[in-house]
Amino acid sequence: MSAYTSLETEFNDQDCLIAALADNEDRKYTDIEVHEKAVPLVGYHGDTRSQVANIIIRRNTIGSASNDIGFVKGEDGKFKAIISDYDSNRHGNKWMTAVKQSYTEKRAVKEMKRQGLVFKSRNVVNGKIVLKYLKQGV
Amino acid sequence: MAMREITVTIEAGNATVETNGFQGKGCEAIVKGIAAALGNAGASITHKREFNAPTLAANRLQQGK
Numbered sequence: 001m002s003a004y005t006s007l008e009t010e011f012n013d014q015d016c017l018i019a020a021l022a023d024n025e026d027r028k029y030t031d032i033e034v035h036e037k038a039v040p041l042v043g044y045h046g047d048t049r050s051q052v053a054n055i056i057i058r059r060n061t062i063g064s065a066s067n068d069i070g071f072v073k074g075e076d077g078k079f080k081a082i083i084s085d086y087d088s089n090r091h092g093n094k095w096m097t098a099v100k101q102s103y104t105e106k107r108a109v110k111e112m113k114r115q116g117l118v119f120k121s122r123n124v125v126n127g128k129i130v131l132k133y134l135k136q137g138v
Numbered sequence: 139m140a141m142r143e144i145t146v147t148i149e150a151g152n153a154t155v156e157t158n159g160f161q162g163k164g165c166e167a168i169v170k171g172i173a174a175a176l177g178n179a180g181a182s183i184t185h186k187r188e189f190n191a192p193t194l195a196a197n198r199l200q201q202g203k
């Protein structure tokens with residue numbers, strides 16, 4: 001049985017996190033379960049684990065020997081990632097950085113729309129995402 | 139009314155917000171809003187003000203005349 005490790009993140013916008021899991025430069029997952037009340041994760045033997053999560057990528061969408069990957073919402077509104085030792089090989093820093101990159105763009109766009117800014121352009125320059133927005137007469 | 143440009147550059151999940159050639163309360167409100175959203179999201183924010191160098195140079199040239 002592969003032990004789970006809990007990893008604190010600063011993600012606090014559920015919609016942006018789900019969108020980033022589905023759309024990033026590393027591993028993409030579109031088949032994601034969302035639970036208002038956290039439910040248990042399942043290990044690769046089909047065993048119910050003690051760890052619970054609100055956002056779950058089920059093991060069958062990850063790999064045949066994988067365990068579920070989850071994100072559980074804390075009292076501070078931030079999500080903790082719960083990833084097994086086995087799956088952390090393919091879902092380690094590289095994957096988390098790709099998710100964070102995508103999440104940050106989506107969260108920035110959401111905020112700029114909320115502020116009424118007008119989209120001008122989006123470019124990727126040497127791996128950096130450059131977003132330009134316009135504001136009338138500040 | 140003039141359109142002001144705001145640039146957000148994101149690298150490895152960290153964002154930099156730049157305002158080009160404008161400042162004031164309106165600008166501060168925009169940058170603070172973005173910083174709060176991204177700061178809470180774990181992105182480190184650096185607020186840079188980059189003034190429009192060509193315009194400043196042009197102004198100096200005009201003043202020199």
